[in-house]
Amino acid sequence: MSLARNQSLALLALLVIIATTLSIALPSKFLTVINLQSMASQFPEFGLLALAMVLAMITGGIDLSIVAIANLCGVVAAYILSKSIGMEIAPSIAIFAAIIAVLIVSVICGLINGALIAKMNVPPILATLGTQGLFLGLAIVITGGHSISTFPEEFSFVGNANVAGIPVPFMIFTAAAIVVGVILQRSRQGFDMTLIGANFTVSKYSGIDNTRTIIKTYVIVAILAGIASLIMISRANSMRPGYGEAYLLSTILVAVLGGTDPDGGFGNLWGVILGIFILQLTQSGLNILSISPFFTKFIWGAALLSMLVVNFYLPKIVEHRKLERARFRENNRDIAGPE
Amino acid sequence: MNIKNLIKKQEIQLLIFVLIFSTMITIISPAFLTLENLFDLLRGSSGVAILAIGIFLVLLSGGIDVSSTTIAIAGQYIAINVMMAMGVNNIWFAFAISISVGISLGAINAIFISILNLPTLIVTLGTSSLFHGALLEFVGTRSINSGNLPRAIKEFGKYKILVLERANGSEYGLSVFFLIMVLVVILTWLILRYTMIGRGIYAIGGNQDAAERVGFKVKKIKLFVYCYAGFLAGIMGVMHVALIRSANPQYLVGSELSIIAAVVLGGTRISGGVGTISGTMIGVILITVLEKNLVLLGLSSYWQKFFVGLIIVMGVIITYGDLSRKKRDENSSAKAIEPSSQVNSASQVNKGDVL
Numbered sequence: 257m258s259l260a261r262n263q264s265l266a267l268l269a270l271l272v273i274i275a276t277t278l279s280i281a282l283p284s285k286f287l288t289v290i291n292l293q294s295m296a297s298q299f300p301e302f303g304l305l306a307l308a309m310v311l312a313m314i315t316g317g318i319d320l321s322i323v324a325i326a327n328l329c330g331v332v333a334a335y336i337l338s339k340s341i342g343m344e345i346a347p348s349i350a351i352f353a354a355i356i357a358v359l360i361v362s363v364i365c366g367l368i369n370g371a372l373i374a375k376m377n378v379p380p381i382l383a384t385l386g387t388q389g390l391f392l393g394l395a396i397v398i399t400g401g402h403s404i405s406t407f408p409e410e411f412s413f414v415g416n417a418n419v420a421g422i423p424v425p426f427m428i429f430t431a432a433a434i435v436v437g438v439i440l441q442r443s444r445q446g447f448d449m450t451l452i453g454a455n456f457t458v459s460k461y462s463g464i465d466n467t468r469t470i471i472k473t474y475v476i477v478a479i480l481a482g483i484a485s486l487i488m489i490s491r492a493n494s495m496r497p498g499y500g501e502a503y504l505l506s507t508i509l510v511a512v513l514g515g516t517d518p519d520g521g522f523g524n525l526w527g528v529i530l531g532i533f534i535l536q537l538t539q540s541g542l543n544i545l546s547i548s549p550f551f552t553k554f555i556w557g558a559a560l561l562s563m564l565v566v567n568f569y570l571p572k573i574v575e576h577r578k579l580e581r582a583r584f585r586e587n588n589r590d591i592a593g594p595e
Numbered sequence: 596m597n598i599k600n601l602i603k604k605q606e607i608q609l610l611i612f613v614l615i616f617s618t619m620i621t622i623i624s625p626a627f628l629t630l631e632n633l634f635d636l637l638r639g640s641s642g643v644a645i646l647a648i649g650i651f652l653v654l655l656s657g658g659i660d661v662s663s664t665t666i667a668i669a670g671q672y673i674a675i676n677v678m679m680a681m682g683v684n685n686i687w688f689a690f691a692i693s694i695s696v697g698i699s700l701g702a703i704n705a706i707f708i709s710i711l712n713l714p715t716l717i718v719t720l721g722t723s724s725l726f727h728g729a730l731l732e733f734v735g736t737r738s739i740n741s742g743n744l745p746r747a748i749k750e751f752g753k754y755k756i757l758v759l760e761r762a763n764g765s766e767y768g769l770s771v772f773f774l775i776m777v778l779v780v781i782l783t784w785l786i787l788r789y790t791m792i793g794r795g796i797y798a799i800g801g802n803q804d805a806a807e808r809v810g811f812k813v814k815k816i817k818l819f820v821y822c823y824a825g826f827l828a829g830i831m832g833v834m835h836v837a838l839i840r841s842a843n844p845q846y847l848v849g850s851e852l853s854i855i856a857a858v859v860l861g862g863t864r865i866s867g868g869v870g871t872i873s874g875t876m877i878g879v880i881l882i883t884v885l886e887k888n889l890v891l892l893g894l895s896s897y898w899q900k901f902f903v904g905l906i907i908v909m910g911v912i913i914t915y916g917d918l919s920r921k922k923r924d925e926n927s928s929a930k931a932i933e934p935s936s937q938v939n940s941a942s943q944v945n946k947g948d949v950l
Contacts, residue, residue, distance in 0.1 A: 372908070381659070381865060382859055385852055387908060389907060390908060391904070393898070397897050400897055505720055548731075548732060550728050550732040558725055560720065560724065561721040564711075565711060
């Protein structure tokens with residue numbers, strides 16, 4: 257997979273360039289502990305959603321419902337947490353209950369998506385387009401369109417605390433990324449997912465239970481979205497249905513930017529993590545430089561399109577070079593031959 | 596075609612569902628079934644229907660387009676701004692500008708999709724972000740409200756092709772929007788039914804390789820599809836501003852997924868090659884009736900998103916769902932043995948199922 261390594265290296269170079277530029281341009285604002293900490297607590301909720309999107313894409317699918325799942329989980333957790341204050345339940349029990357509820361809700365959402373896609377053969381984009389409305393609609397119905405706020409104080413630990421100077425959301429993200437990495441590279445599930453994405457029929461005839469693997473994938477995707485929801489509501493100390501809708505397109509962008517093949521069969525975890533970092537760095541940098549969010553939007557569109565074009569032409573160029581090199585060697589051998 | 600086959604068709608099932616739903620609404624709230632309300636419904640949904648036809652063509656060709664709402668709002672906002680800057684007060688001018696913006700942006704989509712052959716979802720995601728960012732950054736973010744809009748736009752919004760009188764003497768009527776929609780439907784139907792490009796759209800959606808071998812110019816057809824979708828988005832942009840009497844560059848964007856859902860509910864296959872205009876229209880009617888009239892059924896508006904989601908899920912299960920395991924296994928093994936099973940959908944081209 258030298259292409260993957262090349263791409264990760266290119267992204268790493270881009271990251272270093274952006275970081276260096278920002279540090280030189282804004283030494284007093286960018287390269288401060290506070291700014292780094294705030295960045296490290298800002299991106300994990302988005303990063304977890306991006307990891308989820310990558311997993312769905314590796315199997316050749318897509319999950320448009322991740323933000324809606326995060327919303328539904330967030331609303332359920334927020335409901336439990338805010339009710340617990342009135343009912344004078346110990347915060348630790350309330351938080352535990354909220355986390356369990358998020359797990360249950362996210363697994364159910366994932367099972368629904370997985371069943372629609374794998375059992376009923378609905379194309380992933382349509383299945384999750386429908387469930388997106390279903391989950392978000394349910395979140396709106398539960399809250400009546402209002403936001404839910406005031407949680408036990410202890411809960412803000414998840415989104416706002418630092419342990420040894422490292423923000424807790426960052427730790428959660430790191431742990432999740434390691435788990436996803438292990439799943440993708442060291443487990444049967446990851447292998448099966450990649451093969452399904454590469455060729456559905458071949459994987460079926462290789463003795464892989466496609467249905468089971470795909471359902472499992474969408475459950476994992478939903479759990480990641482659920483974890484993201486916990487960070488979201490803790491950081492904002494409230495939950496409003498519809499929060500983070502703009503994340504959806506950005507997750508697809510980062511996944512593709514990081515080298516995930518939207519047709520499935522190939523995903524590059526390092527590339528995606530670098531992509532998430534690049535997105536966060538650029539966003540904070542442009543923010544500090546007070547460049548309008550609209551221009552940022554414009555830049556992201558341009559970045560995604562150029563990445564697509566590069567991804568499309570890079571393999572062709574590499575192939576072309578290989579061919580030329582081979583031809584060159586052949587010619588040399590011809591010349592060297594008679595001697 | 597006998598009645599049994601007729602009921603099997605998805606459009607008919609959908610139409611029956613719409614009729615049942617409308618009857619329910621009428622029983623609970625008789626105010627629904629008046630000519631005036633029907634005219635209102637048509638006026639409000641004509642623009643969406645035109646946008647849906649553009650998306651329908653894209654889906655038919657095997658692609659997907661999430662940038663159409665952005666193109667519509669870009670055409671609209673640029674047209675209004677140019678009109679105000681130049682002091683032109685003419686509806687044809689507004690259409691001319693909006694449509695040229697629409698076609699140009701559609702052509703940009705087409706370059707990435709047809710010439711570079713990149714995946715349509717990702718490309719249109721990228722271009723919608725690009726177009727919208729550029730619109731907000733370089734054209735403006737200011738909302739232009741009714742007082743400042745050119746008069747021609749407002750007059751166009753009020754123009755009626757059929758005027759009726761209420762009991763108390765005031766007037767109501769059928770908006771010109773409906774006429775535009777009908778013209779677009781007829782034009783699109785003619786293209787799909789009688790031109791090589793139209794037949795080509797079905798063919799490349801069914802099986803691109805086969806279409807290419809048969810001699811269809813795939814690149815040219817795709818170029819046409821995305822430019823035509825941009826053209827329709829341009830028309831819709833002007834209709835939208837005339838409808839809501841306010842131009843805001845943040846409007847419309849974000850509703851593209853529900854329009855795609857309407858088209859898919861109408862029976863258009865997301866993998867391309869299969870779909871009809873009449874199905875698309877019924878899908879749009881279904882979504883519009885559902886979104887606007889749940890309140891009449893006594894459900895609070897909070898349920899709206901949930902029900903639309905539920906309808907989409909049920910719709911896609913009916914279209915794609917294959918609940919019996921046996922049948923599915925047969926299907927997939929048939930696919931494995933005969934890789935050209937897509938010919939199935941391509942062969943539907945010949946039936947002439949356009950409308």
